[in-house]
Every structure is written in structure tokens, then in C-alpha cells.
Amino acid sequence: METGIVIVGVGGQGVLTLARWLGEAAMAEGYDVRIAEVHGMSQRGGSVEVHVRIGREVYAPIVEEGGADFVIALEALEALRAYRYLKPNGILVVNKRIIQPPGKWYNLNDTLDAIRRSGIKTYIVPCYDIALELGSVLYENSVMLGFVSKLLGLSMPPSLDENNRKAFLRGMSLI
Amino acid sequence: MRLLLLGNEALAYGSLAAGVAVATAYPGTPSTEVLETLEEFKDRFVYWAANEKTAFELSYGAALAGARALVAMKHVGLNVASDPLHSAAYTGVEGGFLIITADDPWMYSSQNEQDTRWYGLQAYIPVLEPSNPVEAYKMAKDGFALSEKLKHPVMLRSVTRVSHVRAPVEIEHPAPPKWGRFTKDVKRFCLVPTNARERKKALLEKWEKIQDIASEYIQTEGSGDVFIVTSGVAYNYVKEAVRRLNIKAVIVKLGIVVPTPRKVADIVDKSAVVVEEGDPVLELQLRSLGISTRGKLNGYFPKFGELDINKVAMGIAKAVGVPYNPPQPPRPPLEPPPRPPVLCPGCPHMATFYILKVATAGLNPVWSGDIGCYSLGINMGQQDVITHMGSSVGLGSGITVAGRHFVVATIGDSTFYHAALPQLIDVVGKSIPILIVVMDNSYTAMTGGQPSPSRFLPAEKITEALGLPTFVIDPVDVKRSIEIVKKAVEIVKNGKPAVVISRRPCVLMAIRKARRLGVQIPKYQVDLEKCKSCGLCYNLLKCSAISKRPDGKAYVDPALCVGCGVCAEVCPFNAFKLEGRKEIWLEIWKQA
Ligand code: SF4
Ligand code: SF4
Numbered sequence: 036m037e038t039g040i041v042i043v044g045v046g047g048q049g050v051l052t053l054a055r056w057l058g059e060a061a062m063a064e065g066y067d068v069r070i071a072e073v074h075g076m077s078q079r080g081g082s083v084e085v086h087v088r089i090g091r092e093v094y095a096p097i098v099e100e101g102g103a104d105f106v107i108a109l110e111a112l113e114a115l116r117a118y119r120y121l122k123p124n125g126i127l128v129v130n131k132r133i134i135q136p137p138g139k140w141y142n143l144n145d146t147l148d149a150i151r152r153s154g155i156k157t158y159i160v161p162c163y164d165i166a167l168e169l170g171s172v173l174y175e176n177s178v179m180l181g182f183v184s185k186l187l188g189l190s191m192p193p194s195l196d197e198n199n200r201k202a203f204l205r206g207m208s209l210i
Numbered sequence: 211m212r213l214l215l216l217g218n219e220a221l222a223y224g225s226l227a228a229g230v231a232v233a234t235a236y237p238g239t240p241s242t243e244v245l246e247t248l249e250e251f252k253d254r255f256v257y258w259a260a261n262e263k264t265a266f267e268l269s270y271g272a273a274l275a276g277a278r279a280l281v282a283m284k285h286v287g288l289n290v291a292s293d294p295l296h297s298a299a300y301t302g303v304e305g306g307f308l309i310i311t312a313d314d315p316w317m318y319s320s321q322n323e324q325d326t327r328w329y330g331l332q333a334y335i336p337v338l339e340p341s342n343p344v345e346a347y348k349m350a351k352d353g354f355a356l357s358e359k360l361k362h363p364v365m366l367r368s369v370t371r372v373s374h375v376r377a378p379v380e381i382e383h384p385a386p387p388k389w390g391r392f393t394k395d396v397k398r399f400c401l402v403p404t405n406a407r408e409r410k411k412a413l414l415e416k417w418e419k420i421q422d423i424a425s426e427y428i429q430t431e432g433s434g435d436v437f438i439v440t441s442g443v444a445y446n447y448v449k450e451a452v453r454r455l456n457i458k459a460v461i462v463k464l465g466i467v468v469p470t471p472r473k474v475a476d477i478v479d480k481s482a483v484v485v486e487e488g489d490p491v492l493e494l495q496l497r498s499l500g501i502s503t504r505g506k507l508n509g510y511f512p513k514f515g516e517l518d519i520n521k522v523a524m525g526i527a528k529a530v531g532v533p534y535n536p537p538q539p540p541r542p543p544l545e546p547p548p549r550p551p552v553l554c555p556g557c558p559h560m561a562t563f564y565i566l567k568v569a570t571a572g573l574n575p576v577w578s579g580d581i582g583c584y585s586l587g588i589n590m591g592q593q594d595v596i597t598h599m600g601s602s603v604g605l606g607s608g609i610t611v612a613g614r615h616f617v618v619a620t621i622g623d624s625t626f627y628h629a630a631l632p633q634l635i636d637v638v639g640k641s642i643p644i645l646i647v648v649m650d651n652s653y654t655a656m657t658g659g660q661p662s663p664s665r666f667l668p669a670e671k672i673t674e675a676l677g678l679p680t681f682v683i684d685p686v687d688v689k690r691s692i693e694i695v696k697k698a699v700e701i702v703k704n705g706k707p708a709v710v711i712s713r714r715p716c717v718l719m720a721i722r723k724a725r726r727l728g729v730q731i732p733k734y735q736v737d738l739e740k741c742k743s744c745g746l747c748y749n750l751l752k753c754s755a756i757s758k759r760p761d762g763k764a765y766v767d768p769a770l771c772v773g774c775g776v777c778a779e780v781c782p783f784n785a786f787k788l789e790g791r792k793e794i795w796l797e798i799w800k801q802a
Contacts, residue, residue, distance in 0.1 A: 067377070072375070075319035076318065076656065081552065094447075095449075095518070097519075112547060138758075153542070
């Protein structure tokens with residue numbers, strides 16, 4: 036297996052943590068992992084993009100355009116931005132949430148419809164709604180982690196605390 | 211123990227395995243986590259210094275006394291430390307001295323792209339270049355040994371895609387810290403001209419020796435008649451590109467790039483493809499060794515930005531004459547909107563900018579900015595010039611002097627101590643009429659909240675001691691603050707400098723504290739009946755939790771609002787209503 040994953044969202048959504056959890060899970064299975072993070076300025080409420088490469092022997096830390104097996108988006112508009120990374124047979128996973136960008140107003144359902152009709156295999160996952168149900172928007176990324184772990188055939192990373200485990204299991208149960 | 215470590219964390223653990231005793235830094239992306247990791251180890255001297263020069267001096271002094279010491283900074287930070295850097299090679303050191311610099315190709319979080327390897331060449335300091343976190347660990351550890359063997363400072367150049375990449379790294383236990391005692395040696399340590407001349411001769415001899423030692427860090431792999439010379443993060447792309455292009459090549463990877471070892475000329479047969487991240491520092495040195503190169507100098511690889519597999523594969527394919535078809539990126543069904551970095555919802559700087567805008571209305575000020583979170587005031591049209599740490603007061607003074615402008619210099623507390631203190635003396639010396647605004651959020655917040663000197667030395671103590679009229683405001687108290695700032699504006703209009711200190715801790719730190727204490731953070735919502743679509747909140751205040759709905763009314767994203775209440779103070783129609791209670795929250799915030 037050699038898998039290129041691009042994880043995106045808006046600064047503050049826990050994109051980095053989600054990537055690290057995935058990496059830990061893959062490492063626990065004996066894979067080599069590279070996670071290219073962004074810090075600092077690029078994180079302040081702006082677009083965040085983290086690359087994860089998993090395989091037997093990985094060198095390059097970043098995924099090239101047209102080279103990702105998976106794009107995981109914690110926010111719908113960011114899914115559009117990371118779209119260019121997808122392979123033609125790649126899979127897009129999108130959280131059912133929109134964070135309004137400065138300036139123009141975007142409608143969540145219209146945006147998701149456009150993505151659904153785009154021809155790429157897409158999963159739309161209500162991570163935000165489930166996280167609120169569980170008590171805090173903070174669990175959004177662990178719900179997503181559960182969902183994509185199921186897709187990727189990875190297990191729960193060891194470092195999750197109790198609330199995040201709950202969220203993880205809810206995410207897993209969605210497929 | 212095998213851990214999934216960031217390159218910067220690996221650098222810290224490698225240094226611990228080498229027995230580092232003194233570690234200093236000034237925070238800056240992408241270098242910050244080196245010291246953050248070391249902070250956990252209480253048996254060492256670990257310190258966030260006022261700036262990179264003072265950090266460098268602390269560690270350099272410790273290494274002169276025989277301790278193992280490191281200093282870490284981002285590429286532009288090395289400019290600040292460049293004065294002692296150039297003397298360090300002349301005196302050499304007694305204990306291992308590792309200078310870690312992290313470059314930022316593509317400027318994800320920086321004002322320029324500077325390649326710090328040039329400094330190695332200029333200052334006669336050898337430069338190690340790790341390609342990944344595993345090598346970062348090993349090179350940090352070896353770097354101390356090398357430095358101590360040579361009695362010479364050693365630089366380690368990282369880049370974003372080494373510092374901020376995670377990979378599994380095997381780490382050992384930390385070695386006990388190695389401290390030292392200073393032994394006097396005036397001829398060596400006092401760089402007065404007669405001594406310095408002798409040291410320069412010795413330095414040039416040492417440099418030859420270092421060039422030979424650099425040969426020990428060459429790794430070659432593969433076979434074929436194409437030679438690819440590379441180093442650092444670029445090596446990873448070369449590995450995968452060669453695999454993808456399916457060509458036969460000898461990959462020559464250098465661990466020490468400055469000085470480039472002469473031995474490379476024996477390995478490569480007259481001509482080589484050169485792949486490196488940053489400027490053609492390696493390529494130029496290879497040319498000076500008589501090797502003909504295909505690299506950045508003759509356009510095979512881009513001269514700016516960062517490399518990736520595609521760029522490297524494309525360059526090698528062209529240099530070698532094989533075909534390569536890069537993958538075609540698919541186009542999204544809708545164009546994504548731009549989403550630039552913005553001030554966090556509830557950021558005290560947002561309120562400060564609003565207050566300043568209102569208090570200076572009609573004066574058409576020049577906004578002289580600085581490096582830190584508040585440079586995001588650019589989104590509010592309140593940053594006209596930002597060039598380096600301390601530029602706000604320094605350049606702002608120049609702009610004032612040149613054109614009789616009304617200049618507002620906005621600077622954060624950490625940056626104020628880092629780079630504005632000498633400038634203040636010039637402001638006083640010539641009584642330059644400028645409005646200096648210290649945006650004091652009590653942390654170096656952009657890099658994740660390192661302590662700033664404002665936590666033990668309030669800025670007004672300094673400005674008052676200098677005789678500058680000083681006003682302190684709390685920016686969430688919008689209306690009152692506007693009245694106070696107007697007084698400062700009057701002073702500047704009358705031809706004298708004035709200072710406003712706007713104090714309220716970083717909201718992210720406050721949220722962390724409230725969560726720890728289990729205190730609920732209140733929210734505001736818009737009463738659509740009352741909202742008259744005036745746009746004051748989303749056009750002028752620009753809180754990123756507030757958007758403009760299609761009907762022109764305001765909308766607050768409940769997951770983003772942190773209940774600062776500034777919108778409620780700003781709205782002329784009382785349309786924001788509070789959900790929850792805010793007194794305890796505001797108090798916790800103030801103490802954060
Ligand atoms: S300031 Fe008040 S009235 Fe004006 S748009 Fe905002 S909420 Fe509506
Ligand atoms: S209270 Fe108002 S200004 Fe403060 S974060 Fe919430 S929406 Fe933004």
C-alpha cells in the first residue's frame with residue numbers, strides 16, 4: 036500500500052491533530068509515514084492543508100497535484116480548494132459544514148450538491164452535527180477520524196481520550 | 211523508543227542525546243518547536259530570549275565556557291544574530307555549539323525566502339543539512355560532537371518540510387547536560403585587531419580542514435552514468451523522481467553543503483544535475499570545483515518556492531532527456547473563494563484596530579506595521595508597510611520625518627521588546643511626532659503563545675521612563691478606549707510623540723484557561739428584527755465570526771464566536787444579544 040492523503044479545513048478545526056492521529060494509527064501498523072504540517076500565519080482562520088503519505092518506504096513529504104488517493108475536508112469550501120490534489124479515481128470525504136469566507140455568502144447545500152455532481156467518488160459526513168450532539172464542536176475531527184479510519188482499514192490510534200473515543204466510534208459507525 | 215516526531219522535535223531530542231545544557235531561541239515559524247520541546251527538561255537552561263541576537267549571545271557565551279549549547283531561530287532571525295555570528299568563527303568555541311536555522315521556502319509564514327546557507331559561507335561556519343526528521347535527530351546529535359572536535363560553531367539548516375514534517379524517529383535517553391567553566395585566553399577571545407588578524411589566518415587553515423571533514427558526510431547510492439548531486443529535503447524528491455522516471459543514476463547526497471567537499475569532483479564525472487531547496491548555494495560551489503552543472507542556475511529547476519516530486523521529476527527528465535508526463539490535476543466544480551489568514555474571532559487586536567480607525571478618523575494616517583498577528587490588520591486596510599521585526603517604529607519614524615504624515619506605528623508586545631527599544635530612543639532624541647501603539651496581548655501569539663517579556667516588564671515602565679506620554683487601554687472597552695486614544699492623537703497632532711498600550715491577553719490563551727477551569731464561554735447572536743444591515747460589524751470591525759447574509763443582515767457563526775462583546779459595543783442598533791454570562795469569562799480572560 037502507498038497512500039497519499041491531503042487533509043484540509045480552516046485554522047482552528049483540528050486539521051493537524053486529525054493528521055497526526057492518522058499517522059499514529061498507520062505507524063502502529065508498521066507503516067512508514069510522512070506528515071507535512073503548516074504552522075504559524077497560515078493557520079490563523081485561513082485555509083489549512085496537511086499532507087499525509089503512508090507506505091512501506093516514503094521519502095517525499097508532500098503530495099503533488101493529481102496525486103492524492105484521498106482528500107479529507109473538514110469544511111466544504113476547502114474541499115473545493117484541495118480538489119486539484121485528487122487522482123482521477125481518488126476519493127473525497129467532506130464534513131457537512133461551511134465556514135463563511137470573508138466577503139461572499141455560500142450556501143452549504145448548494146456547495147455540497149455541486150461537489151456531489153462533480154463525478155468524483157464523494158462521502159458527505161455530518162461530523163459537525165454529531166460533534167455538537169456529543170457536546171462540543173471540538174469532537175468534529177475525531178468523528179471524521181473514525182469515518183476515514185474505516186475507509187482506510189486503520190484502527191483507533193492509542194492516544195485518544197474518552198470523549199474522542201466516543202466520537203471516533205460514532206464516526207466509524209457511519210459506514 | 212519510536213515516536214512520530216516533527217523534525218523540530220527530533221532536533222531537540224538529538225540535542226538532548228548529545229547532552230545539551232544551554233538552549234535559547236526567539237520564536238519564529240518554522241523553528242519554534244525546537245525550544246518548546248526542550249522546555250520540558252528542567253535540568254537544563256532553556257530560555258526564550260528577547261531576540262535572536264541575545265539568544266545567540268547567551269548560547270555562544272556558554273559554549274565559550276565549554277558547555278554544550280544550542281540556539282534556534284527562523285531564517286530571518288539569523289539576520290538579527292548576524293553580528294555575533296561572524297565573530298563566532300574567529301574565536302571558535304570550547305563546548306559544542308549548534309546554531310539551528312529553519313528556512314521557509316514559499317514563505318508560508320515569512321516576509322522573505324532567504325537561504326541561510328549563504329551565512330555559513332560568509333561567516334566560515336560549516337552547514338549541516340538534514341533531509342528528514344530521522345536525519346535531523348542524528349545530525350543534531352553529531353553536530354555537537356563535530357563542533358566540539360573542531361572547536362568551531364556548526365550550523366544546521368532546516369526548511370519547513372523538514373522542521374514541520376512528522377516521521378517515525380527512534381530516540382535514545384537524554385544524556386546528562388554538559389556544563390563548563392570559562393578559561394581565559396585573551397589572544398583567542400578578545401577580537402581586537404591584532405588578535406583578530408591572527409585568528410583570521412587560523413580560521414582559513416581550519417576551513418580547509420573542515421572541507422576535508424565534509425567528505426565524510428557524502429553518501430552515494432545507485433549506479434549509472436547520470437550523476438545527481440543533492441542535499442537536504444531535495445534528496446527525498448530526487449529519490450522518488452528517479453524511481454518514477456525509471457532511470458539509472460548515481461545519487462550523491464551531501465550532509466555538509468557548506469563548505470562543499472572537494473571530493474565530489476572525484477566522484478562525479480565532470481557534469482552533474484544539481485537539486486537543492488533554496489538558492490543555488492551548492493551549485494555555485496560545485497562549479498567552482500570545476501564541475502559543469504544542470505540546476506537552478508541554468509533553469510532546470512525553479513529559482514523560487516519549494517520543490518515537489520513533479521518539479522524535480524520534470525527538471526531531471528529535461529536534464530537527462532527522457533519523457534515525463536506529470537499527472538493532470540482535476541478541476542473543482544466551483545471555484546473556491548480566497549480564505550486568507552485573519553485575526554481570530556475575539557482577538558483583542560481586532561478591537562484595537564477598530565478603536566484606532568475611529569479615533570484617527572479624518573487624519574488619513576499611514577499605518578506602519580510590524581511582524582506578528584497584527585500584520586493581519588492588512589485585511590482591515592490598516593497596515594501600509596511591513597518589512598521586518600521593528601519596522602513599525604523605525605520606518606514609521608522615517609515616513610513621519612519625510613512627509614509630515616500622521617503615522618500610527620502598531621507593534622506587538624513581544625516585537626516591542628525584540629526590536630523597538632533602540633528606535634524609541636531615536637523617537638525621543640528627535641521628538642518625532644508619531645503615535646506608537648503597543649498591542650500587548652502578553653504572549654508571542656503568532657507562534658503559539660510563548661511568554662513575552664511583558665509578563666515581567668510592563669511596556670509603560672519603559673515608555674514612561676523615556677518621558678513619552680503613555681496611555682493604557684483595555685480594547686474590549688471600545689467606547690472608553692476611543693476617548694482615551696483621542697487624547698494621544700491630540701498630542702501627536704501638536705508635534706510630539708505619544709504611546710498607547712492596548713492590553714488584553716491573546717484570546718486563544720484565555721479560551722484554554724477557561725476550558726481548564728470548566729467555565730462556559732458566552733456567545734452573541736444577531737436579532738434579525740433589530741439589525742438594519744448597516745454593515746458596521748462586518749465591514750469595519752471585521753470579526754471573522756460575523757458574515758453578511760444574502761439579505762445584508764449580519765450572521766454570527768455560533769461555533770466561532772467567543773463572546774468578546776465588541777460587536778455589541780459597535781452596533782448602533784443594539785442588534786447583538788448575549789447568550790450566557792460574560793463577567794466571569796472577561797475576568798478569566800484578563801488574567802490569562
Ligand atoms: S452593526 Fe448591527 S445593525 Fe449594523 S449590520 Fe451589524 S448587526 Fe446589523
Ligand atoms: S462577540 Fe461579536 S465580535 Fe466578539 S467574537 Fe463574537 S461575534 Fe465576534
